[in-house]
Amino acid sequence: MGKRNLISVGILAGIYLIVQLLVSRGVLLAYDLQILGLVCINIMLAVSLNLINGFTGQFSIGHAGFFGIGAYASAYLTVVHDMPFLLALIIGGLFAALIGICIGLPTLRLEGDYLAIATLGFGEIIRVVILNIPAVGGARGFSGISRSTTFGTAYVFMILTVIILKNFISSKHGRACIAIREDELASETLGINTTFYKVAAFTIGAFFAGLAGGLYSHFMGYINPAANQIGFMKSIDILIMVVLGGLGSITGSIAAAIFLTLIPEFLRSLAEYRMVVYPIILILIMLFRPSGLLGGKELSWDVLSSFYRRVTGKAQKQQGVSTNGS
């Protein structure tokens, strides 16, 4: 592993240790730890949606549906069938991926607005179907789920998700997705099977959303089929994270997920006005900085080191040819 990778690992491990330290000292309470866990889950959601919307250019606003499938499926397996937690989690994710294929295949002929509406429709259908399954609690929700997810679990899964998706993007398969976003027709004439990759992006995104869902239901111990949990409103929340961070920027999604999960906590005193301030901020960003916090670019080691050099006046190191910038 290169020097940069070693430093990254060190920082990630360090963050975890600091959190644990603060918990043992009583600075961070159980509630705070829960928020941090939610941050990790939201990062997984934002990054997986970014794969679909930002990198492949497919406008999906039904992502919470996959989240819900993963949440419910894994909970059903652990509660009713006594399955080990990790196995149920993976199966929940796979089930969400399967539904992703089912949705992706018929809808990929649509584009732009039409695709958005179709995904929205499917997301709601998933929610309504779950709502009508008595075996998972129906409208009352599914409770009694064992709280197997710890902050550590969520943290590790979040890191794995980011690494896997980041590596995917910088591979030829990720490039194919990006090409589809840029110009689908031209991509086809270069030998890229756009149908396959659009469905693949959908499916992979769905898988990680499903994982996030499973982690969530076993974190809270309860899940209900409300619109702001697994429906339209939740999909919008995730979309806002992706757009705020910048479509096509993984680090942007991470930053936005952190920001948007933590801000409501800090503004709790202004809770009443949050729902007014939040959309105003959203509209202002769309009007004045629509490319998001990071403008669609990644905060990478290259960017950081060139910034460092500019600030300290050191000479530019000779850059080798990089294919994807990070």
Place this chain on the structure above:
Amino acid sequence: MQWQILVAQLINGIALGSTYALIALGYTMVYGIIRLINFAHGDIFMLGAYFGLIAISTFKLPLVPAMLLSMLAAAVVGIVLDRVAYRPLRQSPRITVLITAIGASLLIQSLSQLIFGADFRSYPDTAIPIKIIRLGSVIITNRQIIIFGTAIVLMILLHLIVNYTKFGKAMRAVSMDKEAAQLMGINVDRIIALTFAIGSALAAAAGILVGILYNSVDPYMGTLPGLKAFVAAVLGGIGIIPGAVIGGFLMGIAENLVVAFGSSTYRDAVAFAILILILLIKPSGLLGKRVHEKV
């Protein structure tokens, strides 16, 4: 199953469908002219219901003036919305505007909750005192007739405006080719504002009618009907005015038939099922034409 229930639900469906048609018209006109799905449109419908409520309860106005006032107020809201949120983004990518529309929708809902309170309110019975009319063994209320009638009148008015006035011609020109219309001397921004105004007025009318029909008003009442009316617009062919009318009625009837056949929990899913079917079979809608991408 008794045919009376079927007929009753059919009548309900037509009444409900009238309101969906009115809302759908707003969606379709705005989409036709600037290719935008105005997510906030459903909330203008909600505002219309509240404006009407205030006019009737607080100012004690009779139904017709109240409706006209509410429609006017909603038209203003529509114009402001376009001016502030959508006009600056005319050249921006679609996703940016879509998200702005979503933001606008959330904003209107939250502001309404702050101003009007989150509780459900109801229209006083004196708004339209219920009269029941019997045709054989079928029961219709005068409210249903008034809703249907009002909707038809408004739709005829719209038809006259779009097809027989200078403004209507300008609207059709802009929706066909914005640049060419501009070159012909049409003030495109003003025509777009007018489109928003008319669409919003129609939605507001629907809001009052629904408020009376279902006797309940709350800040979030616009989301679901908004989505359903949108599906109706897509069903008929988004951007095509007669399509919105047909789609609206079909949607209302379909929804009530599902309830008639015993599955009221799936009532809301009907809209989405229809949506998926349309998008998979004929995305351009019943009256729509297919458009090919030019290479």
Place this chain on the structure above:
Amino acid sequence: MDPNPLLSVSNLSVNFGGLRALSNINLTIKHGDLVGLIGPNGAGKTTFFNTLTGLCKPSTGQIMFAGFDLTNKAASYISRQGIARTFQNIRLFKSLTVLENLMVACHQNINYSFLTGVLKSKKYRLEEEAGLEEAKRILEIVGLSHHAHELSVNLPYGDQRKLEIARALVTKPKLLLLDEPAAGMNPAETQELLSLIRYLRSDLGITILLIEHDMNLVMNLCEHIFVLDYGMLIAEGTAAEIRSNEQVIQAYLGADV
């Protein structure tokens, strides 16, 4: 060179609703040919390219290429069989750099699974390096190496056209379709283009079919020319033959009054 035809189009017709864009096109192109396709605007030249490359489905007829039947096949399949193209209105990947545009085109010639890509194993690194080498080699050939890390959209117009050709070359095509490659170029750039196209044919052995309106370019470059008018093939032959063909002259000047 293989004397058998590389491309064999028989009875090709394309209808758009009531409009006959192409009627009964029959043509053959042999390995190593440098061929031109001309005709007045709206004659169906780009439609022909679109049908060849799978972006448009023919109503009747057959397309045989290097022994494979390409009729009604998907565009990505056709690309993998060895046909590449450029577009009339440049379709570069705008937010990608010059090099990144070419790396996308490496897609069909470097191979590794999703898993390998995620794990970044040795196979990944070997394949990526090979792809990068090839991309840099092509950049050298078209003379854009010094622009490798610039955003494609920032290149001057002539270079953008060159980049599109480079991108098509990366797919290692047997047949290269150029749609108005000289459009908007000044005489110096057109000369460079001419040399490049000749080089592609003579040194890289690529068969070339190009659509052009620049008659000088076509007459100087192409050994064989096909003429389309109103979707029909009205003439074919050498530059000299086409220049003096009555039907061709009329097609361009309009029928006699």
